[in-house]
Amino acid sequence: MSTDLKEALFGYTLRLGDTSLVLGHRLSEWCGHAPELEEDIALTNVALDLVGHARMLLTYAGELEGKGRDEDRLAYRRDVFDYRNHLLVEQPNRDFGHTIVRQFLHDAWAVELYERLCASTDTTLAGIAAKAVKEVRYHVRHSGDWLVRLGDGTDVSHAKVADALGRLWPYTGEMFERDEAEQALVAAGIVPDPADLKAAWTARVEAVLEDATLDRPADGWMQKGGRRGEHSEHLGYLLAEMQFLPRAYPDATW
Amino acid sequence: MYTQGLDAKTEQGAQPSPRLVTEQDAALQGRFQERVDAEEKIEPRDWMPEGYRRTLVRQISQHAHSEIVGMLPEGNWITRAPTLRRKVALLAKVQDEGGHGLYLYSAAETLGVSRDELVGQLLSGKAKYSSIFNYPTPTWADIGAIGWLVDGAAIMNQVPLCRCSYGPYARAMVRICREESFHQRQGYELMLALAQGTPEQKRMAQDALNRWWWPSLMMFGPSDDQSAHSAQNMAWKIKRFSNDELRQRFVDATVPQAEFLGLTIPDPELRFNAETGHYEFGAIDWTEFNEILKGNGPCNRERIEARRKAWDDGAWVREAATAHAAKRKQRALKKAG
Numbered sequence: 001m002s003t004d005l006k007e008a009l010f011g012y013t014l015r016l017g018d019t020s021l022v023l024g025h026r027l028s029e030w031c032g033h034a035p036e037l038e039e040d041i042a043l044t045n046v047a048l049d050l051v052g053h054a055r056m057l058l059t060y061a062g063e064l065e066g067k068g069r070d071e072d073r074l075a076y077r078r079d080v081f082d083y084r085n086h087l088l089v090e091q092p093n094r095d096f097g098h099t100i101v102r103q104f105l106h107d108a109w110a111v112e113l114y115e116r117l118c119a120s121t122d123t124t125l126a127g128i129a130a131k132a133v134k135e136v137r138y139h140v141r142h143s144g145d146w147l148v149r150l151g152d153g154t155d156v157s158h159a160k161v162a163d164a165l166g167r168l169w170p171y172t173g174e175m176f177e178r179d180e181a182e183q184a185l186v187a188a189g190i191v192p193d194p195a196d197l198k199a200a201w202t203a204r205v206e207a208v209l210e211d212a213t214l215d216r217p218a219d220g221w222m223q224k225g226g227r228r229g230e231h232s233e234h235l236g237y238l239l240a241e242m243q244f245l246p247r248a249y250p251d252a253t254w
Numbered sequence: 255m256y257t258q259g260l261d262a263k264t265e266q267g268a269q270p271s272p273r274l275v276t277e278q279d280a281a282l283q284g285r286f287q288e289r290v291d292a293e294e295k296i297e298p299r300d301w302m303p304e305g306y307r308r309t310l311v312r313q314i315s316q317h318a319h320s321e322i323v324g325m326l327p328e329g330n331w332i333t334r335a336p337t338l339r340r341k342v343a344l345l346a347k348v349q350d351e352g353g354h355g356l357y358l359y360s361a362a363e364t365l366g367v368s369r370d371e372l373v374g375q376l377l378s379g380k381a382k383y384s385s386i387f388n389y390p391t392p393t394w395a396d397i398g399a400i401g402w403l404v405d406g407a408a409i410m411n412q413v414p415l416c417r418c419s420y421g422p423y424a425r426a427m428v429r430i431c432r433e434e435s436f437h438q439r440q441g442y443e444l445m446l447a448l449a450q451g452t453p454e455q456k457r458m459a460q461d462a463l464n465r466w467w468w469p470s471l472m473m474f475g476p477s478d479d480q481s482a483h484s485a486q487n488m489a490w491k492i493k494r495f496s497n498d499e500l501r502q503r504f505v506d507a508t509v510p511q512a513e514f515l516g517l518t519i520p521d522p523e524l525r526f527n528a529e530t531g532h533y534e535f536g537a538i539d540w541t542e543f544n545e546i547l548k549g550n551g552p553c554n555r556e557r558i559e560a561r562r563k564a565w566d567d568g569a570w571v572r573e574a575a576t577a578h579a580a581k582r583k584q585r586a587l588k589k590a591g
Contacts, residue, residue: 153575
């Protein structure tokens with residue numbers, strides 16, 4: 001693999017890893033506080049899967065980079081401007097409906113992505129995707145089912161998820177952005193074309209929104225910046241909490 | 255995590271009401287006791303004395319509540335676990351506790367009470383849960399100490415429950431014990447990493463041991479002469495060993511583990527008695543235990559408030575799920591009709 005391609009793949013893998021980690025972290029905030037016991041266990045399951053994906057992806061990113069950074073070095077010793085996650089996943093939990101909308105918009109993207117990454121010409125990435133896709137298929141069913149329940153539940157639940165959908169929709173454009181580096185990865189058959197992903201994602205999302213009796217928001221201005229390290233104010237607090245121990249005791253191993 | 259401390263005093267529920275003891279009842283009781291004595295499992299549809307049923311409902315539901323409330327002190331560190339491996343392990347552990355709560359509520363439901371009713375008792379403050387969870391987890395070492403000591407004490411109590419006379423409870427405990435012993439090893443391994451780490455980490459580990467040691471000993475409940483239901487529960491084979499026997503077993507197993515860690519048990523009177531082969535330990539301060547039972551522990555209010563908040567905040571979600579299920583059913587009926 002050429003150095004440029006390797007660097008592009010490092011950036012791509014890091015972005016996926018950060019996105020999984022930050023979303024897994026957000027979901028883990030629910031543990032012990034969900035609306036019912038079964039759902040507490042289910043959300044924690046998804047959180048566990050996502051942190052598991054993050055570990056594989058960050059480990060691989062560290063190997064591609066070749067500077068000796070492992071999963072923990074990458075997770076715990078980078079500041080906000082070095083994080084590459086989508087802005088969508090760093091948005092705070094607010095209520096359960098907001099959490100479900102955020103999750104579904106992400107899951108519908110992740111399942112389409114991992115299905116395609118299984119055929120990547122990069123065998124490590126294909127291997128990670130093959131593992132992740134089984135879990136992500138369950139995630140999208142879980143969040144999609146809840147979105148339908150809440151959208152087509154009571155007036156209160158409908159209003160809550162409709163509001164969350166409106167708030168979060170502007171963060172969905174970023175998932176399909178493409179730049180030169182990604183273009184090269186697409187050309188090499190390493191990653192799927194974001195345009196294909198967008199079409200598949202849109203079809204999936206529209207079908208569930210219809211079942212949920214929710215209107216699809218218009219594609220207006222889209223918030224961007226996550227892939228360049230330009231984040232919302234929320235990520236700093238998330239990292240301050242997550243990174244507290246390794247930052248406070250820099251010489252310690254745990 | 256079940257604690258025998260819960261079956262102490264105050265509640266009279268376990269005593270069979272005298273008016274029930276008719277001749278027929280006496281015959282049924284006799285047959286019941288024979289089955290228990292023969293180590294047969296009692297199943298949900300079998301006849302059982304009312305006191306036996308009530309004792310089990312109380313004990314199993316308190317155990318379930320303890321699992322659910324127990325998610326909170328450890329959940330406090332999920333977002334701050336210092337490595338991704340530790341984060342995954344802690345998430346999985348807290349999730350297991352939720353799972354234990356589920357099987358235990360199901361076991362209690364076989365005795366004719368609903369989960370909603372039991373959860374209602376927890377939220378109203380009527381039902382108890384293990385007092386150990388009313389202590390705070392201010393540092394990361396508390397996660398190690400809970401796994402090592404609290405789960406360690408819970409295992410001592412729970413392993414005999416795998417042979418409890420009530421089938422559904424015994425079977426739930428088999429699964430729970432397997433997971434608890436994994437948690438205990440994980441907690442000890444976490445403590446070991448701290449004890450072998452930097453001086454600051456070792457200090458953190460010692461501090462956690464200082465705070466969790468005595469509360470862990472209290473988890474076994476009052477001394478045998480103070481424990482209200484011991485004799486009857488032993489006869490019913492709900493309980494197999496006395497509080498003091500189990501506490502001694504725990505101390506004997508744990509002191510060498512602390513020595514291996516290079517940590518000091520906070521008890522100046524602790525010493526090994528070569529004649530008996532047991533460790534002797536200082537007197538337990540039951541005033542603190544009783545105050546926590548009364549609601550005066552450092553976190554009693556926060557724990558229940560957190561459970562109530564989760565329940566209240568989730569009300570609209572549960573209502574939506576019910577409403578949606580009803581709509582689907584309606585639509586299916588329309589389609590069929």
